[in-house]
Structure formats: C-alpha cells, structure tokens
Amino acid sequence: MYHTNYNNNNNNNTWSQVKKFDPLIFTDGVPLFSDQQQQVENINKAFEYIIPHLDSTTIASCALVNHHFNTICNKQLWRIPRFDNGYLHGALHLFNRFIDLLPDVRPEQVAHQVTQLNLTEMEESLYENVRPYFFEYLIRYTPNLQILNLSKTNFLSTHSLQINTANSYQFTFPHLRALDLSYCDYISDDLLLALAPALPQLQYLRLDSLGTGAGGGERGLAAFADHCDNLASVSVRYNETIKDGSLMALAKFGKIRVKEVDLTGCAYITDTGLSTMARFNINLQYLSLAKTTCTAPTAEMFLVGRSARYLRHLDLGYCMDLDPYRVAKALWENKTLARLAVSMPVAQAMVDFAQGRLYSTPIEFFVIHDLSTDMSIQFLRDLVVILPSLKHITFTQDYDEMDTYMSFYTESNTSTLRSKPSSIISKQSIREFNHSQHRVIATIHNDRETIEGLTLHYW
Known part of the structure; x- marks a missing residue:
C-alpha cells in the first residue's frame, strides 16, 4: 500500500516536471526579466507594423510562433481574406x-x-x-x-x-x-x-x-x-x-x-450637366473631364467659378471642343490647381499666353498628352520658366520613336529627327535635360505601353 502511494506521488512529481518544460507553458508561463520583457514587447509592436505587408502564407507561418503572434495573425487573415493563393483549388x-x-x-x-x-x-x-x-x-x-x-x-x-x-x-x-x-x-x-x-x-x-x-x-x-x-x-x-x-x-x-x-x-x-456641377459641387478637389465634350465656357466655370475654391487636380486631356487660348487664360487665373493634365494645343497656348507676363501658379505636376514628333526641347524649357512650382512633367505619345524611321514618314522629317535628336523632345533629350538640372523631373510615356490586357475589360 505504501509502495503504491509512493509510486503515485512519484508519478505526479514527474508529470509536474514534464508540464513545467512543456514548450508552450515554458514560453508563456515562465516570468522574464525586465529587459527580456521589454525586448518581447518591442518585437510584438514591430510585428504589428510589419504584418499588413506580409502575404497570407507568411502570416500563417508567423501564427505558429507564440500565442500573441497567433492572435494577431488570425485577426489579419480574417480581416482581409484572400482566395487567389490556394494550393489545390481556385x-x-x-x-x-x-x-x-x-x-x-x-x-x-x-x-x-x-x-x-x-x-x-x-x-x-x-x-x-x-x-x-x-x-x-x-x-x-x-x-x-x-x-x-x-x-x-x-x-x-x-x-x-x-x-x-x-x-x-x-x-x-x-x-x-x-x-x-x-x-x-x-x-x-x-x-x-x-x-x-x-x-x-x-x-x-x-x-x-x-x-x-x-x-x-x-x-x-x-x-x-x-x-x-x-x-x-x-x-x-x-x-x-x-x-x-x-x-x-x-x-x-x-x-x-x-x-x-x-x-x-x-x-x-453635355455642358448642361457639367455646368450644373460647376455651380453646385463647390467642394470638388479632383475632377477628370478627359475625352468628354467639355467646352471652354464650362471649363472656365470649374477654373474660376464657385467650384474652383478647393480644386487641386484637373484633367482636360483629349477634350477636342476646347478653345485652347480661352482655357489657357483661365488656367493662369486659377490659384489652386496643383496637378493638371491637358492636350498639347492647350499647353502651347499656355506658353504663348504667358510670354511677357508675370504669373504665379501652384502647378506641381503637369501631364501633356499627344506629344508631336517634332516638338522642340525649348518648349520644355519655357514651361519650366513659367511654372515656378513645377516638380514633375510628363509627356504622353501614341507612337513609338522607332516609328519615325518607317516608310509613312516623309524623308525630310526623318532626316531632321536623325540629325538633331537632342533638339526635339525625345527620350534622349529628356535624359539630357534631367541631368542638366535638378528642380524638375521630366518623363515620356507611350500610350501603347499602358495597355494592361487584351480583353474587353481593359479597353
């Protein structure tokens, strides 16, 4: 009888020792020194900042570290479920x-x-x-x-x-x-x-x-x-x-x-709906009218009317019904725009209208669509002078520079482009311009390269 009790007590003591060295209990149950505890808290805080940038597979692996990581990872996995990374199923x-x-x-x-x-x-x-x-x-x-x-x-x-x-x-x-x-x-x-x-x-x-x-x-x-x-x-x-x-x-x-x-x-x-917006939507900060039938009077209402107070971003690219000089005048009168996108005729009108005049505009990012093949680099330098706040300018074109050597260009244009590649706006001249100064970054984008796919959803 005594021997049996002794064995039971011995087994209980052994089991208590085993429990003490169980990995999960050892991690969460044993008290840490103050410096170790501080390190653990710092790691936990850092992980909370990192986890939004991890993929679901990495998050699932991190969930096995300890109880605290498991709680955070489960919340993240359920907060934004993903269905595109299954191993066996779609x-x-x-x-x-x-x-x-x-x-x-x-x-x-x-x-x-x-x-x-x-x-x-x-x-x-x-x-x-x-x-x-x-x-x-x-x-x-x-x-x-x-x-x-x-x-x-x-x-x-x-x-x-x-x-x-x-x-x-x-x-x-x-x-x-x-x-x-x-x-x-x-x-x-x-x-x-x-x-x-x-x-x-x-x-x-x-x-x-x-x-x-x-x-x-x-x-x-x-x-x-x-x-x-x-x-x-x-x-x-x-x-x-x-x-x-x-x-x-x-x-x-x-x-x-x-x-x-x-x-x-x-x-x-039409201008009927757009003019109504210009009168009543006076809190507009972002407006894109690209490829619409917007006319110059309506554009003026957005640029100098009631809705111009907070307007910071305006896109008027490929609006064929605009009067370039009338829109250019309204753009110079506007004092709120920081990002502007227009087609080449409006940009040229802005340069012509600003000659001999002193204007102050806060435009920082400028996009000019439909760049022609023979546009002089002096046009870019003029824009930098008349736009003192400019930081980034982008030209878009619907052709590739290699197309200029193909048969549907005249011989005179082809010889001009070959003889003076740095006198027109091209990738080479843009690269030289960026090296010559550090205030404005200029880039060229090809519209062909922006095609994301060939299905109707991307057209």
Whole structure:
C-alpha cells in the first residue's frame, strides 16, 4: 500500500516536471526579466507594423510562433481574406468554402473581423458557380465589412439580393464605405436602386465601364446620391449610361459633399450637366473631364467659378471642343490647381499666353498628352520658366520613336529627327535635360505601353 502511494506521488512529481518544460507553458508561463520583457514587447509592436505587408502564407507561418503572434495573425487573415493563393483549388472554390463556413464560425472572434473582400476577376466555370446566397450570407455574417471589390465579375444580380417589399429593410451593410462594381456586365439600374438604400455609410463608388446592355448607371447613380449622405468619391469612367441627369443628381442633392468625380470617356454628357456641377459641387478637389465634350465656357466655370475654391487636380486631356487660348487664360487665373493634365494645343497656348507676363501658379505636376514628333526641347524649357512650382512633367505619345524611321514618314522629317535628336523632345533629350538640372523631373510615356490586357475589360 505504501509502495503504491509512493509510486503515485512519484508519478505526479514527474508529470509536474514534464508540464513545467512543456514548450508552450515554458514560453508563456515562465516570468522574464525586465529587459527580456521589454525586448518581447518591442518585437510584438514591430510585428504589428510589419504584418499588413506580409502575404497570407507568411502570416500563417508567423501564427505558429507564440500565442500573441497567433492572435494577431488570425485577426489579419480574417480581416482581409484572400482566395487567389490556394494550393489545390481556385479562387472560386475557396470563396464558396468561405461562404459555407460563415454560419459555423464564431461571430465575434472571426466573422465580425472581416472588413475587406477583394473578389475582382473571379469567374464562374461550367462546373462550379458562386453560391446563390453569397450576398445574403455576407450581409448576415460580416456586418463590419467596409470594402467590397466586385470589379470584372458577372455573378452579382438582382437575384443575389433576394429583395422584396417584405424584407428589404434587412439588407444593409451599416459600415460599408467603398464599393467597386466596375467592368461588370450585368449591373442594372434595378440592382443599383436596390443597393443604394442598403449602404448608408458609402463614401467611395466606382461604376467604370458599365455598358448599355444592362442599363446600369444613370438612375442608379442618382439613387446613390440620394441615399448615401457621406458619398465623397465617384468614378464612372467610360460609362455609356451616364448622362446629364446623373450629374444633376450629384450636384443638387445638398446632403452630400462630393470631392472627387471621374468622368473620363463619358461621351453622352453635355455642358448642361457639367455646368450644373460647376455651380453646385463647390467642394470638388479632383475632377477628370478627359475625352468628354467639355467646352471652354464650362471649363472656365470649374477654373474660376464657385467650384474652383478647393480644386487641386484637373484633367482636360483629349477634350477636342476646347478653345485652347480661352482655357489657357483661365488656367493662369486659377490659384489652386496643383496637378493638371491637358492636350498639347492647350499647353502651347499656355506658353504663348504667358510670354511677357508675370504669373504665379501652384502647378506641381503637369501631364501633356499627344506629344508631336517634332516638338522642340525649348518648349520644355519655357514651361519650366513659367511654372515656378513645377516638380514633375510628363509627356504622353501614341507612337513609338522607332516609328519615325518607317516608310509613312516623309524623308525630310526623318532626316531632321536623325540629325538633331537632342533638339526635339525625345527620350534622349529628356535624359539630357534631367541631368542638366535638378528642380524638375521630366518623363515620356507611350500610350501603347499602358495597355494592361487584351480583353474587353481593359479597353
């Protein structure tokens, strides 16, 4: 009897010694000296700054270091879930698994931590489709979602919302502040009209390149202007459905304070809608009217009118209906612009108009489109003189310099370009100009090199 008790006591002592040297208990349970504790705290703080820049595979490895790292890594992995780096399955399969797991995970520790979802370019296949209830599950189980990117996808439709008059109030993202539906083929006005009331905190909206086939854009944009009081940034680049009615809605809903509007390539807007914006959107800081039918009187309203007070970034590139000298005069009268993009005729008019006059403009970044093949380098030097705050100037061209030696150029032009390569604006002369001074950086971009892909989504 005594022998048995002795063995039990001995086993208990042995087990206590084993527990003492268990790795996890040894790491978290043994007290550290003050200097060691300080080092651990510094490492933990440094890791919190580093983790946003790590990929998901590295984060998963770091989660095995200790309990503190595990907690931070789990929060990061769930805060921004990624579906594009699976070992065995594609993004669509991983996203479906994520949707199916949402009802079973702990809401406070896991699902409620999801703040950003990037589903861009996720494509359905012949054998697997996105769960039809995915949007309902996102609304129900990820209430803290702040950023949702659905660009270049085709699975969001009115059927995904499952909204009717009886339960429409249930569909709401109370914290969503950024929504991207660009390049989606099936975005309709009915879908946008249903989404707008469900996003009360929306600030950033992108509806780029929505075709007329589904009819998404005009009434939908007006609905967002009506329901989203915090709407501050709107991008509708190359959206064929945007017309003057949408711009008037953005301008006349006094509850919103729109600061950024990108109307690049909106071919169906006219001076009627633009002039309304110039009168009422007086908080604009960023405005792109590139490749639109904007005229000189409307441009003047943005440059010297009520909306010019906070305007810092303006793009008037490829606006063929502008009067160059009239716009140049308004540009010199403006005192707020820091970033400007124009076509070559307007830039030449600015140089001609400034000759013999003294102007002070805060333009720091200047983009000049449609550079000609024989533009003198003196033009660049003149711009540096008349723009005292200039830091960076970029010329864009839609040709390659090697094209100048091809047969469709005349012999006189070809010989001129070969004999005096440093007298015109070219890559060589730009390089020499940058070496000769250190105040302004000049660059040349080829529009051909900016093509990101060959599918219709990139056109």
